[in-house]
Amino acid sequence: MATTDSTHDVDVLIVGGGIAGLSLASELAGKCRVALVEAEQSLAYHTSSRSAQQLIPSYGPAPVQELTRRTLLTLRGAVDDAGRRLAWPSRFMLVGTAADVAAEAHSGMGHLAPHEARALAPVLREGAFEAAALDTDSVRTDALALIGDHESKARSGGVAIHVGSPVHTAQRVGAGWLVGAGAEGFHALNVVNAAGAWADDLAILFGVERLGLQPFRRTAALVSLAEPLDPDMPMIAAADDSWYFRPDEVGALVSPAETEPSRAEDAVPRPGDVERTIELIRGVAELPVTGILRAWTGLRTSPADGLPVLGFDPEAPGFFWLAGQGGYGFQTSAAMAEDAAGQLLAGAEALRVGVRPVSETERALDPHRLSVRR
Numbered sequence: 001m002a003t004t005d006s007t008h009d010v011d012v013l014i015v016g017g018g019i020a021g022l023s024l025a026s027e028l029a030g031k032c033r034v035a036l037v038e039a040e041q042s043l044a045y046h047t048s049s050r051s052a053q054q055l056i057p058s059y060g061p062a063p064v065q066e067l068t069r070r071t072l073l074t075l076r077g078a079v080d081d082a083g084r085r086l087a088w089p090s091r092f093m094l095v096g097t098a099a100d101v102a103a104e105a106h107s108g109m110g111h112l113a114p115h116e117a118r119a120l121a122p123v124l125r126e127g128a129f130e131a132a133a134l135d136t137d138s139v140r141t142d143a144l145a146l147i148g149d150h151e152s153k154a155r156s157g158g159v160a161i162h163v164g165s166p167v168h169t170a171q172r173v174g175a176g177w178l179v180g181a182g183a184e185g186f187h188a189l190n191v192v193n194a195a196g197a198w199a200d201d202l203a204i205l206f207g208v209e210r211l212g213l214q215p216f217r218r219t220a221a222l223v224s225l226a227e228p229l230d231p232d233m234p235m236i237a238a239a240d241d242s243w244y245f246r247p248d249e250v251g252a253l254v255s256p257a258e259t260e261p262s263r264a265e266d267a268v269p270r271p272g273d274v275e276r277t278i279e280l281i282r283g284v285a286e287l288p289v290t291g292i293l294r295a296w297t298g299l300r301t302s303p304a305d306g307l308p309v310l311g312f313d314p315e316a317p318g319f320f321w322l323a324g325q326g327g328y329g330f331q332t333s334a335a336m337a338e339d340a341a342g343q344l345l346a347g348a349e350a351l352r353v354g355v356r357p358v359s360e361t362e363r364a365l366d367p368h369r370l371s372v373r374r
């Protein structure tokens with residue numbers, strides 16, 4: 001593949017128009033020459049439009065909690081151009097056996113007796129659970145408003161966004177990469193792999209060793225209710241990971257909370273999954289479901305150690321990983337974008353040879369750690 005007059009010269013080419021790629025695009029906007037390519041005809045077509053939109057500070061291992069804490073700092077009080085709130089308080093509660101709640105409740109959650117939990121969520125059935133724990137710092141986001149906000153900031157900062165542009169060819173040229181994506185051609189000093197469930201496939205296309213990133217299915221549905229839930233009721237999750245539900249503008253959002261390996265694909269719900277989940281939830285809560293309005297499945301993608309991957313590839317200069325966010329892609333998004341931008345902007349020479357990560361969290365996310373490399 002040769003450069004032509006129509007090849008775009010950029011410092012950073014971001015592959016993937018989900019929350020990861022778009023957060024980075026808005027963070028880099030105006031700071032260097034950036035383009036973003038998305039395979040689908042619209043942004044956030046895959047997992048980023050299929051989440052529960054909840055940001056839970058106590059959820060996940062320590063590096064994820066740190067990224068979530070920083071992301072919340074940027075999102076609290078933020079509004080988009082139309083004045084829509086990008087985040088608002090929405091508590092999170094675990095219920096279950098005493099052993100399951102003790103095992104699942106991370107630091108930062110307060111333990112509740114069943115009657116205290118029922119006072120916050122009267123739909124919970126008396127005697128249906130032994131223990132509960134509450135995260136009062138959890139927030140809800142509006143995923144599509146947040147995506148739109150990043151898109152708008154990126155575009156106004158000069159980022160060229162190309163949808164319908166799957167990367168199909170890539171080769172190393174000098175200090176960078178020559179990349180074909182849809183009808184476009186790019187000469188990029190750095191390529192950011194924000195390809196979600198396809199991150200390992202994209203690496204292979206670039207001749208870069210994969211990291212063992214595994215997509216896992218997770219389904220959710222919006223259901224209508226005979227009686228609306230109190231909108232201030234916490235999101236409630238079974239401590240044994242068998243379901244969760246929360247109030248939603250149209251009724252309730254429910255999920256079987258499954259974590260089932262999948263290939264990278266446009267995943268769809270399996271018949272009966274949502275109905276079985278509603279039955280399970282009804283064992284613990286009075287949820288007067290009148291119908292299933294919409295159901296969907298997305299892919300949560302993680303490496304073997306369950307931590308996201310952020311940093312330059314150890315063996316392929318100019319190939320940067322921003323992947324493996326699993327079930328934490330929204331709650332870690334702003335902090336991951338900030339750290340990724342910090343590494344990418346660390347200087348021309350550093351851009352070429354790769355920058356060593358600096359903070360403890362960045363070290364924990366560095367792709368060097370993954371055993372598939374050894």
Ligand SMILES: Cc1cc2nc3c(=O)[nH]c(=O)nc-3n(C[C@H](O)[C@H](O)[C@H](O)COP(=O)(O)OP(=O)(O)OC[C@H]3O[C@@H](n4cnc5c(N)ncnc54)[C@H](O)[C@@H]3O)c2cc1C
Pocket residue numbers: 015016017018019020021037038039040043044045046047048049050051052053054055165166167168194195196197198202217218219220255297298299300301323324325326327328329330331332
């Ligand atoms: C049911 C469910 C509930 C969830 N709830 C939450 C929650 O409450 N809070 C939270 O923080 N997270 C949640 N998550 C996880 C969160 O949605 C993900 O971590 C996040 O969306 C991942 O974003 P991403 O940008 O990495 O991936 P994606 O949104 O999948 O974006 C990757 C993009 O890359 C594109 N792409 C792939 N290959 C190429 C190529 N060759 N060329 C060009 N483009 C390419 C794809 O088309 C895709 O659009 C949930 C997930 C699910 C499924």
